[in-house]
Amino acid sequence: MPELPEVETVRRGLNQLTLNQQITGGDVLLHRTVVYPDSVEKFIEGISKTNITTWHRYGKYLLASLSPVSSLCSSPSYLGVHLRMTGQLLWLHRSEPLHKHTRVRIFFENSLELRFVDQRTFGTMWWVEPELEVEKVITGLAKLAADPFSPEFTVAYLADKLKNSRRPIKTALLDQSIIAGLGNIYADEALFLSGIRPETLCTNLNRGQIEKLHPAIIQVLTKSIEAGGTTFSNFLNVSGVNGNYGGEAWVYNRAAQPCRVCATPIQRTRLAGRSSHFCAECQK
Numbered sequence: 001m002p003e004l005p006e007v008e009t010v011r012r013g014l015n016q017l018t019l020n021q022q023i024t025g026g027d028v029l030l031h032r033t034v035v036y037p038d039s040v041e042k043f044i045e046g047i048s049k050t051n052i053t054t055w056h057r058y059g060k061y062l063l064a065s066l067s068p069v070s071s072l073c074s075s076p077s078y079l080g081v082h083l084r085m086t087g088q089l090l091w092l093h094r095s096e097p098l099h100k101h102t103r104v105r106i107f108f109e110n111s112l113e114l115r116f117v118d119q120r121t122f123g124t125m126w127w128v129e130p131e132l133e134v135e136k137v138i139t140g141l142a143k144l145a146a147d148p149f150s151p152e153f154t155v156a157y158l159a160d161k162l163k164n165s166r167r168p169i170k171t172a173l174l175d176q177s178i179i180a181g182l183g184n185i186y187a188d189e190a191l192f193l194s195g196i197r198p199e200t201l202c203t204n205l206n207r208g209q210i211e212k213l214h215p216a217i218i219q220v221l222t223k224s225i226e227a228g229g230t231t232f233s234n235f236l237n238v239s240g241v242n243g244n245y246g247g248e249a250w251v252y253n254r255a256a257q258p259c260r261v262c263a264t265p266i267q268r269t270r271l272a273g274r275s276s277h278f279c280a281e282c283q284k
């Protein structure tokens with residue numbers, strides 16, 4: 001499943017490749033991929049004759065602002081995309097052969113195309129007309145917690161969210177109502193960098209530990225985004241189950257291998273159904 005750093009990498013790629021080119025039409029091959037509006041004709045009509053002015057990311061939601069080409073109506077509308085388990089966005093020439101899991105095609109001028117390919121079909125798209133509030137249509141946005149890269153995400157925010165929880169810190173970090181978009185790899189890595197055992201109950205964390213955890217979360221995500229690359233050619237593709245972090249991880253997926261700091265074998269446990277990796281020597 002694409003995690004936050006991969007979705008951020010896709011956002012950057014989309015901003016390099018797709019802006020300020022007119023959308024001329026599209027084709028929805030799997031109707032249920034489009035959650036809103038009810039009719040796929042309305043969806044295609046809505047996105048057509050617009051330019052994408054920018055792509056935003058909220059948690060793992062991608063949101064494009066669409067500016068109408070005609071000056072008669074100047075309010076922007078929005079195109080939302082969630083990749084879920086297996087969604088991929090490809091930027092290619094329209095003549096490229098269709099992959100069998102192609103769900104939605106968005107046509108641009110000059111025969112270019114943004115193609116949504118999704119094997120498991122959990123991925124979704126929305127077109128939100130200017131009169132509507134985006135959060136009312138893409139309801140998941142309203143439930144999102146602070147994004148680790150937003151100004152809202154401070155030490156005080158994190159301390160406040162964790163102070164009354166009797167859950168293990170690892171489980172809390174995966175809770176999307178506390179931090180948006182932090183997946184299993186990044187939670188394990190951030191806990192290693194801050195020297196905290198995954199099973200530590202949130203209520204037992206002291207201020208100093210939270211002060212270490214906060215920058216560690218940002219650090220692991222930043223490193224992974226940087227590994228994802230910053231230049232994009234004519235092909236944009238998001239995939240990867242383990243993200244970009246796997247090869248250089250401190251603890252993730254390294255059970256029984258020596259800790260990179262102290263050489264103690266990395267341990268693996270299960271917490272709330274997810275595997276957790278840690279060093280018993282470096283993390284207390």
Ligand SMILES: [Zn+2]
Nearest residue numbers: 259262279282
């Ligand atoms: Zn160690």
